[in-house]
Amino acid sequence: AIRYLSKRRQERIRLIGDKLCQEGFDLVLLQEVWSEQDYSDLKAKLASCYPFSHYFRSGVIGSGLCVFSRFPILDTLLYQYSLNGYPYMLQHGDWFCGKSVGLVIMKISGIIFNVYVTHLHAEYCRDKDAYLPHRLVQAWELAQFIRHTSKAADVVLLGGDLNMHPEDVGIRLLRGWTGLRDAFAEATRFEDTPRAPHPPRLLSQGCKNGCTLVPDNCFTDKSEMLPFPLGIRIDYILYKAISSFTVKCEELKTTTGPAPGTAIPFSDHEAVMATLHIQRQGQPAGATLGTAGLQSSGDGEKGIGVVWGGIGMVYGRPSMLRTPVPADLALADVVTEARTEVGVGLRAAQRQRYSWGRMAVLALLLLLLQAAAALGTLAGLGAEQPFPKLSFCLLAFISLGVLILATGLHVFHTMEVKMLHGTEDQMWMALRALQERPSEG
Amino acid sequence: AIRYLSKRRQERIRLIGDKLCQEGFDLVLLQEVWSEQDYSDLKAKLASCYPFSHYFRSGVIGSGLCVFSRFPILDTLLYQYSLNGYPYMLQHGDWFCGKSVGLVIMKISGIIFNVYVTHLHAEYCRDKDAYLPHRLVQAWELAQFIRHTSKAADVVLLGGDLNMHPEDVGIRLLRGWTGLRDAFAEATRFEDTPRAPHPPRLLSQGCKNGCTLVPDNCFTDKSEMLPFPLGIRIDYILYKAISSFTVKCEELKTTTGPAPGTAIPFSDHEAVMATLHIQRQGQPAGATLGTAGLQSSGDGEKGIGVVWGGIGMVYGRPSMLRTPVPADLALADVVTEARTEVGVGLRAAQRQRYSWGRMAVLALLLLLLQAAAALGTLAGLGAEQPFPKLSFCLLAFISLGVLILATGLHVFHTMEVKMLHGTEDQMWMALRALQERPSEG
Numbered sequence: 001a002i003r004y005l006s007k008r009r010q011e012r013i014r015l016i017g018d019k020l021c022q023e024g025f026d027l028v029l030l031q032e033v034w035s036e037q038d039y040s041d042l043k044a045k046l047a048s049c050y051p052f053s054h055y056f057r058s059g060v061i062g063s064g065l066c067v068f069s070r071f072p073i074l075d076t077l078l079y080q081y082s083l084n085g086y087p088y089m090l091q092h093g094d095w096f097c098g099k100s101v102g103l104v105i106m107k108i109s110g111i112i113f114n115v116y117v118t119h120l121h122a123e124y125c126r127d128k129d130a131y132l133p134h135r136l137v138q139a140w141e142l143a144q145f146i147r148h149t150s151k152a153a154d155v156v157l158l159g160g161d162l163n164m165h166p167e168d169v170g171i172r173l174l175r176g177w178t179g180l181r182d183a184f185a186e187a188t189r190f191e192d193t194p195r196a197p198h199p200p201r202l203l204s205q206g207c208k209n210g211c212t213l214v215p216d217n218c219f220t221d222k223s224e225m226l227p228f229p230l231g232i233r234i235d236y237i238l239y240k241a242i243s244s245f246t247v248k249c250e251e252l253k254t255t256t257g258p259a260p261g262t263a264i265p266f267s268d269h270e271a272v273m274a275t276l277h278i279q280r281q282g283q284p285a286g287a288t289l290g291t292a293g294l295q296s297s298g299d300g301e302k303g304i305g306v307v308w309g310g311i312g313m314v315y316g317r318p319s320m321l322r323t324p325v326p327a328d329l330a331l332a333d334v335v336t337e338a339r340t341e342v343g344v345g346l347r348a349a350q351r352q353r354y355s356w357g358r359m360a361v362l363a364l365l366l367l368l369l370q371a372a373a374a375l376g377t378l379a380g381l382g383a384e385q386p387f388p389k390l391s392f393c394l395l396a397f398i399s400l401g402v403l404i405l406a407t408g409l410h411v412f413h414t415m416e417v418k419m420l421h422g423t424e425d426q427m428w429m430a431l432r433a434l435q436e437r438p439s440e441g
Numbered sequence: 442a443i444r445y446l447s448k449r450r451q452e453r454i455r456l457i458g459d460k461l462c463q464e465g466f467d468l469v470l471l472q473e474v475w476s477e478q479d480y481s482d483l484k485a486k487l488a489s490c491y492p493f494s495h496y497f498r499s500g501v502i503g504s505g506l507c508v509f510s511r512f513p514i515l516d517t518l519l520y521q522y523s524l525n526g527y528p529y530m531l532q533h534g535d536w537f538c539g540k541s542v543g544l545v546i547m548k549i550s551g552i553i554f555n556v557y558v559t560h561l562h563a564e565y566c567r568d569k570d571a572y573l574p575h576r577l578v579q580a581w582e583l584a585q586f587i588r589h590t591s592k593a594a595d596v597v598l599l600g601g602d603l604n605m606h607p608e609d610v611g612i613r614l615l616r617g618w619t620g621l622r623d624a625f626a627e628a629t630r631f632e633d634t635p636r637a638p639h640p641p642r643l644l645s646q647g648c649k650n651g652c653t654l655v656p657d658n659c660f661t662d663k664s665e666m667l668p669f670p671l672g673i674r675i676d677y678i679l680y681k682a683i684s685s686f687t688v689k690c691e692e693l694k695t696t697t698g699p700a701p702g703t704a705i706p707f708s709d710h711e712a713v714m715a716t717l718h719i720q721r722q723g724q725p726a727g728a729t730l731g732t733a734g735l736q737s738s739g740d741g742e743k744g745i746g747v748v749w750g751g752i753g754m755v756y757g758r759p760s761m762l763r764t765p766v767p768a769d770l771a772l773a774d775v776v777t778e779a780r781t782e783v784g785v786g787l788r789a790a791q792r793q794r795y796s797w798g799r800m801a802v803l804a805l806l807l808l809l810l811q812a813a814a815a816l817g818t819l820a821g822l823g824a825e826q827p828f829p830k831l832s833f834c835l836l837a838f839i840s841l842g843v844l845i846l847a848t849g850l851h852v853f854h855t856m857e858v859k860m861l862h863g864t865e866d867q868m869w870m871a872l873r874a875l876q877e878r879p880s881e882g
Contacts, residue, residue, distance in 0.1 A: 054870075056863070057859045057860065057862055057863035057866070058523070058856075058859055058860065058863065059856060059859065060852050060855050060856050060859070062859065073870075074874070075588075075589075075870075075874075076867060076870065077585050077586075077589050078523075078863065079520065080521075080523055082499070082519075082521055096852075098856065098859070103589070144518055145518075147516075148516075148518050148544070148589075148590045149589045149590055149592075151590075151592045151593030152592030152593065389831055390830055390831050390834060393831060393834060393835060393838075394834060394838075397835075397838040397842075400842075401838075401841075401842065411501050411537070414501045415499075415500060415501050415539065418498040418499055418500065418501070418503060418539070419498065419499065421498055422497070422498035422499065422519065425498070426517060429495075429514075429516075429517065433515070433516075
């Protein structure tokens with residue numbers, strides 16, 4: 001929902017507000033609410049059904065992240081990803097959004113919830129994805145942030161537009177390193193299991209394969225969706241229980257088609273809605289709680305990707321975690337794969353840093369040469385003026401401009417190198433820990 | 442320790458390495474190690490006595506933060522502060538350092554330590570401190586980061602160059618909001634108490650009042666130290682125990698004068714060394730552990746401040762926390778004070794954003810006017826050339842330069858406004874929580 005750019009923005013914000021009021025969820029995580037005015041409008045409209053809310057501010061435009069809740073929000077924290085595209089890629093604009101992960105802490109029926117909402121860097125070209133290293137750094141920082149901040153939580157929930165297909169390395173890394181489970185995969189698995197109640201309940205409703213970016217949606221770019229006739233799934237609700245709780249996804253739905261009574265859908269992404277069943281272990285079923293989350297993403301991002309490839313991830317599932325050694329080794333493979341991609345990004349960033357640095361030096365040399373020539377002329381060494389004044393001045397201005405620009409880009413890419421290098425280091429430390437664990441056990 | 446700029450850098454790095462080897466601390470937290478080469482040299486030198494280490498990479502130059510340890514480092518996390526000065530203040534240079542807080546997690550004798558190392562924005566002019574709002578945002582983010590990441594820790598340690606005097610609002614905020622205790626204040630308090638063993642042990646050694654920036658040090662700026670003849674204390678070791686542990690500062694020392702056998706001190710700041718006594722509650726004294734931390738800051742930062750004003754802070758002391766209502770109200774006062782300063786910074790940032798935005802619009806208008814004039818001349822509307830070509834071109838280049846620069850600064854100050862606004866919001870939420878607590882209890 002970008003002001004002035006997004007089509008029928010206010011109408012759709014109104015429709016989303018109506019839907020939220022009508023459904024009465026416990027918790028709503030929204031992304032791409034770029035305008036604080038839209039947030040204020042939603043807040044005013046939802047005051048009665050969602051009395052608690054928070055908007056996360058960051059970047060130039062804002063993080064776009066906000067949370068509406070039926071239950072009090074005890075505390076919040078924002079972590080801005082250290083890498084998020086390039087400021088000069090104006091046509092993509094991710095850099096200006098200050099992509100972040102927001103944490104809200106809530107206590108519902110005595111259970112402490114750490115709820116994370118995030119939106120990762122978009123994918124503009126899947127075949128030659130220049131932003132993959134940045135998105136992997138973000139996925140890694142997200143996983144690390146969740147691991148380090150959720151140690152006192154009973155239940156962890158993550159909802160957001162991750163801009164990654166279910167089988168992508170980033171999401172395998174995120175799930176493996178945090179132990180988070182994918183609500184869609186869990187709902188489908190539950191439905192598929194032969195031990196399901198008879199008749200089998202329809203646990204997953206809405207778009208086929210849980211896709212959230214579908215060609216039928218009139219706000220998506222049809223040409224980008226050509227390789228994916230069924231659509232792609234890039235919006236997720238992930239969860240896990242710590243300590244003595246279990247979480248089960250009872251139902252997962254997505255919105256489909258236009259909003260009721262109108263010709264347009266709510267957003268370019270379909271919303272994901274999950275009903276989670278949370279139970280204290282060793283307690284009767286009476287002590288349970290149903291929590292529903294909806295996460296909807298406004299328009300502006302356009303992801304393209306491969307056909308949905310099934311639920312091939314095993315890391316973090318309780319059945320695998322009971323036998324730590326093979327799971328650790330499989331996770332080590334994922335970390336290695338991610339680290340390789342970060343390494344590719346690191347070398348690209350180093351090349352950029354080098355070439356902009358060289359450009360800055362050349363511009364400086366040219367300027368110095370011009371200054372020397374000008375001084376020489378002033379001192380009367382060259383009796384006649386060797387260059388036309390106008391071109392001389394133009395050249396000086398152009399070299400000055402190039403010098404400033406190239407220095408700025410050199411500085412920017414130096415920071416990029418630092419962060420990619422730092423992430424590579426952290427991943428290496430993680431690998432060492434994973435590989436050492438079996439020998440210790 | 443800035444390459445090429447800092448005096449006798451390599452010699453002092455060697456001296457610091459010698460000192461660390463000789464003292465054999467358990468844990469060493471260093472700041473302002475800007476050169477990764479210096480870190481590598483130290484790492485090689487200290488490999489036998491401190492086999493574990495980590496360097497935190499961020500910003501253009503680096504975070505300058507590193508940790509050396511006798512015990513294995515299990516995990517690390519870096520949080521870069523969202524505000525850290527201005528890129529155009531080249532003479533101050535803080536922006537380029539990517540000031541951050543680094544977390545390392547260690548397990549020593551079964552006790553989980555969360556160790557934080559940080560370096561906040563420098564203070565260049567105490568009377569008119571333009572960076573106070575940024576430093577307060579950093580102190581707040583530091584406190585929030587510690588609170589949210591330390592929930593599974595038994596002991597929390599924070600060491601670093603906080604660039605704040607002991608009675609400053611930022612350090613009161615940090616201590617109040619996290620419950621961290623100041624090793625120097627605790628050591629002095631212990632020494633002063635009438636229940637101390639006879640004869641009273643000298644718990645605090647080194648510079649008077651624990652000062653870490655003293656006029657005697659040949660690397661400090663004498664003129665900046667004039668109002669503080671005794672020096673100032675801006676480097677800290679803070680700690681607290683969670684769960685069933687107690688921590689006591691047994692001894693606190695600072696370095697003084699030149700390094701042994703030389704004429705120069707180790708650094709422009711004096712190092713702080715603490716011996717901490719950590720005991721599991723309800724266990725005999727045999728289950729204790731001594732941990733010593735040294736934190737030394739290289740040169741480059743120059744702080745000036747008021748005369749050391751005693752240990753006037755009560756927040757977070759266990760005796761106060763047992764009666765939550767008055768402590769909460771006192772803490773609410775501190776948060777209000779900090780929020781007021783952040784508000785002052787917010788309004789200044791809004792003014793900057795507005796004036797740079799206006800400047801950009803004016804430059805754009807001038808450019809458009811020139812383009813219209815040029816087109817008019819080309820179309821033969823004005824028969825004779827009204828302006829000299831050279832000045833016309835110069836003016837166009839200058840307006841283009843101003844347009845780009847002003848747009849960049851407008852974007853930068855927009856981000857500043859967002860972050861200051863976000864911090865104000867978070868502080869308001871904290872205040873509400875503090876004020877609601879008594880009525881609930």
